[in-house]
Amino acid sequence: MSEQTRRRQTRVRTIVPWEPQDILSDSFEKMWDLVDGSLEPLGEVREFEKTVRVTVDLPLVRKKDIKVRLIGDTLAVDAELNRCVTFNRWGTVQKKCEFRSFHKSFSLPTRVTTTGAKAIFRKGVLVVELPKTAEAHEVVIQ
Amino acid sequence: MQSSEVSMVETKPIKHAKYCLLGSPDVGLVGAIAVSFVIQSLKMDAVASLDSDILPPLVVVHDGVPQAPFRAYAKNDLAALISEIPVESRAISPVARAVVDWVQSKNIEMLISISGVPVENRLDIEVPKVYGIGTSATMLESFKKVGVEPLEEGFMAGLHAVVMKECMKRGVNNIVLLAQSHLQYPDPGAAASAINVLNSLINLGVDVKKLLDEEEEIRLKTRELMQRTQRSMSQMPKSSEQEIPMMYV
Numbered sequence: 359m360s361e362q363t364r365r366r367q368t369r370v371r372t373i374v375p376w377e378p379q380d381i382l383s384d385s386f387e388k389m390w391d392l393v394d395g396s397l398e399p400l401g402e403v404r405e406f407e408k409t410v411r412v413t414v415d416l417p418l419v420r421k422k423d424i425k426v427r428l429i430g431d432t433l434a435v436d437a438e439l440n441r442c443v444t445f446n447r448w449g450t451v452q453k454k455c456e457f458r459s460f461h462k463s464f465s466l467p468t469r470v471t472t473t474g475a476k477a478i479f480r481k482g483v484l485v486v487e488l489p490k491t492a493e494a495h496e497v498v499i500q
Numbered sequence: 501m502q503s504s505e506v507s508m509v510e511t512k513p514i515k516h517a518k519y520c521l522l523g524s525p526d527v528g529l530v531g532a533i534a535v536s537f538v539i540q541s542l543k544m545d546a547v548a549s550l551d552s553d554i555l556p557p558l559v560v561v562h563d564g565v566p567q568a569p570f571r572a573y574a575k576n577d578l579a580a581l582i583s584e585i586p587v588e589s590r591a592i593s594p595v596a597r598a599v600v601d602w603v604q605s606k607n608i609e610m611l612i613s614i615s616g617v618p619v620e621n622r623l624d625i626e627v628p629k630v631y632g633i634g635t636s637a638t639m640l641e642s643f644k645k646v647g648v649e650p651l652e653e654g655f656m657a658g659l660h661a662v663v664m665k666e667c668m669k670r671g672v673n674n675i676v677l678l679a680q681s682h683l684q685y686p687d688p689g690a691a692a693s694a695i696n697v698l699n700s701l702i703n704l705g706v707d708v709k710k711l712l713d714e715e716e717e718i719r720l721k722t723r724e725l726m727q728r729t730q731r732s733m734s735q736m737p738k739s740s741e742q743e744i745p746m747m748y749v
Contacts, residue, residue, distance in 0.1 A: 389724050400685055400723050415685040415723075417716035443720060480623050482716055483685070 396461045397443075399435070405467045412464050414484040418443065419460065421479045426486055428472050433464045433486065506552035506591075506598035508572065514547050517579035519702050520603055522613045524570075524583035524659055525729040528681030529722055530616030531660075533711075534691035535582045538698070541706045544573035544580060550598060554591045560584050570595070572602065578704075579608060584725075586732035587659050596662035600672060610673040612702070613660040614694045616681030617651075628680035628693040635667050635674045643675075646700035651678065657736050684730050686722040688715040 389398040401414035416424065416437050423438040437460045444456045470488035477486045523535030538544075549568035559566040570583040581602075587595050603611050617631060632648040633656065634640060640650045656664070660676050667674035677697055681690035692708035699706060711718075 389727065397720070397723070400726055402684060415682075415719060417719040443717075445721075482719065483623055485623075 390455075390457065391461075392455055394461070395456060395458045397439075397457045397459070398462050399437075399460045401435070401462060401464060403464050403466060408490055410466055410468065410470050410488045410490060412466075412484075412486045412488070414460075414462065414464075414486075415482065416460055416479070416484055417482045419482065424479060424484060426477060426484070428470065428475075428488070429463075431466050431469065433466060433488070434462075435464070435484065436461050437484075505554060506550060506594040508548045508598060508602045509551045509568075510548040512545060512547040512574075514574045514579065514606060516607050517574055518577040518609050520579040520581060520606070520608045520611050521698070522581045522599065522611060522660070522663065523615075525586045525725055526658055526660075526733060527616035527618050527683055528679075528685065528687035528690050529726055529729065530679050530681050530687055530690045530694060531614040532582065532584070532725075533686065533688050533718065533722070534614045534694045534698075535580050537691065537708075537711050538695060538704065538706055539573050539580050539582060541710075542575050542578070544575040544578070546571055547574045547579075548572040548602070550583075550595065552591070552594065552598075554594060556585065556588075558585070578702075579606065586725075586729040588732055589735040592659050592662050592736075596659060596666050599663055600666040600670060603667075604670065604672060608672075610675065610702075611663070611667060612698070613663060613674065613676040614691075614698075615658075615660050615676060615678050616683075616687060616690050617678040618683035619680045622680065622682045622687070625680055628687075628690045630680075630693050630697045631678045632697075633664070633676045633678070635664065635672070639673070639675055642701065646697055648677065648697055648701075658733070684726065686719045686726050688712065688718045 390396070399414050399416055401412065404411045412433050414435050418439045418441065419437045420440050423440070425436045427434045439458055439460070442456050442458050469491045471491045472488070474489045475487060477484065521535050521538060523531030525532045546567070549572065550570035551568065555570070558569065560569050569585045573580045573582070581599060619625065630648050631651040632643040633651045634643065643650050656676065664674050664676060677694050679690035679694040681687040688711055692711050695704065695706050695708050695711070698704040
């Protein structure tokens with residue numbers, strides 16, 4: 359047995375094969391709702407010292423068709439697509455489906471206010487900057 | 501041609517190719533979008549697929565035809581390797597070895613990996629820049645001729661990093677093209693920049709107009725893949741790519 363073959367066989371024993379339980383831990387959630395005809399957009403929430411920034415990717419959307427609402431500690435983003443998107447050969451069994459809008463509610467990590475909030479929509483990406491409302495309480499060092 | 505735990509199964513064996521592209525879902529899906537667009541534009545033929553017990557047990561069905569998610573294509577002097585699913589962290593090393601085994605077996609002169617480098621101000625950038633990393637110093641010169649900035653300091657993580665290490669061990673020529681991109685949104689604009697560099701570097705001859713025209717539709721249709729890729733990338737030290745490496749250790 360050559361040294362190279364030996365090394366490869368050693369490697370084989372260290373490889374963990376794909377396990378069926380992996381599919382159970384697959385927490386992938388669907389990003390569409392056939393009943394509403396809505397799609398979930400990609401987005402992220404980032405917390406900074408004084409603000410919380412929510413960024414949402416909204417392709418095929420016009421600025422005038424976006425609605426952003428602060429509801430408690432959630433930011434709801436709704437947007438109409440500029441045309442109905444049809445997937446003709448989509449999914450395993452569903453042959454045809456149509457989507458008309460995006461919808462997603464983002465849980466915010468802290469309390470924010472719409473006073474002084476800013477939102478821009480550029481190149482199909484919405485960026486919402488929300489000031490935090492939580493008051494800072496200074497801790498006195500003795 | 502075969503690595504012990506992962507192998508390329510050839511359905512239409514090729515003897516040789518001059519260049520081979522490699523793209524898989526990672527930062528901004530840049531490599532996957534770019535290589536997929538090149539394969540479609542040049543109407544390349546499927547020639548092989550990757551087989552392994554360590555990859556998820558699934559097939560992709562296109563036009564009613566079941567296919568492995570990681571496949572090789574070829575046409576004339578060009579080969580291309582593409583994955584339709586992110587390569588999980590634990591599969592990266594054996595997959596990288598199998599890729600380089602196949603590249604060596606075809607006497608490919610240069611393996612060109614395509615990926616993205618995330619930039620915070622992507623929205624301010626009209627035409628993303630492309631950075632390059634090469635396994636030999638002579639490649640730096642060819643980068644400069646086509647307007648690619650050599651990446652002088654930094655980390656690279658994931659499949660392309662392991663492929664590059666394997667190429668360095670075996671003396672295989674490999675360059676990695678990294679286009680400025682969104683980290684977690686699909687970025688066809690970045691893929692177009694990478695293809696334009698390939699047009700200059702290896703006379704690829706692929707017009708990116710259609711890719712740019714359909715940019716928003718591609719972004720919409722690749723949301724799920726991007727989300728899955730994002731989860732896969734969180735298992736890798738991708739955050740290292742934002743760090744400055746220590747010097748002269």
